[in-house]
Amino acid sequence: MTEWRDCTAFFFPLQSEGEKEWLHKVTRNYGFLTTEIEAGRDGSGESHHWVGLPVRLQAISTEECRVLAISYYNADFEAHITNSPAAWERFCISFTTACIELDPLVAVTFGFPSDDIRYDIKRYDPAISAEDGAWLRAQTYELMYLCRELDVDAQNDSPSTDLPGFVLTNGGRVTAGPFGRSLPLP
Secondary structure, three states: OOOOEEEEEEEEOOOOOOOOHHHHHHHHOHHHHHHEEEEHHHHHHOOOEOEEEEEEEEEEEOOOOOEEHHHHHOOHHHHHHHOHHHHHHHHHHHHHHHHHHHHHOEEEEEEOOOHHHHHHHHHHHHHHHOOOOHHHOOOOEEEEEEEEHHHHHHHHHHHHHHEEEEOOOOOEEEOOOOOOOOOOOO
């Protein structure tokens, strides 16, 4: 069980370097993380903030992917992000920026409390491996990004997954989940 009850996860092809080395490389090389994620005052790197939320950055390896997990308290997410239209818009813009800069296979903001973030992340592995965009899009989430190939698969396999969203400059698509929140235009 973990104290961080909600998560935004960015899924990448499995990397050869260790989790710590990979996380260090990712956090140093991408403007999204250096401009949108604020390091804690103690300088330890353990305390960060994203769009006003206290967050923890983790690298998680699954059988198929290396995942950048940005985890936070679900209660904070609900209180400070989803209940404020301005904060929700900032969060969506930051999520979209991250998807353009990081260019993951999949990115998802879960938007629900969880007792085991690692389990929630790992259950995406089979669908990513099988390139099953329709299964991914059919999950419960706040925001989802699918790379171009997975988005095309989702659109071709299941018209019911045709959720409002927009295509990014890298060809992937961001959609808002079934919670009914609007997705601000880029």
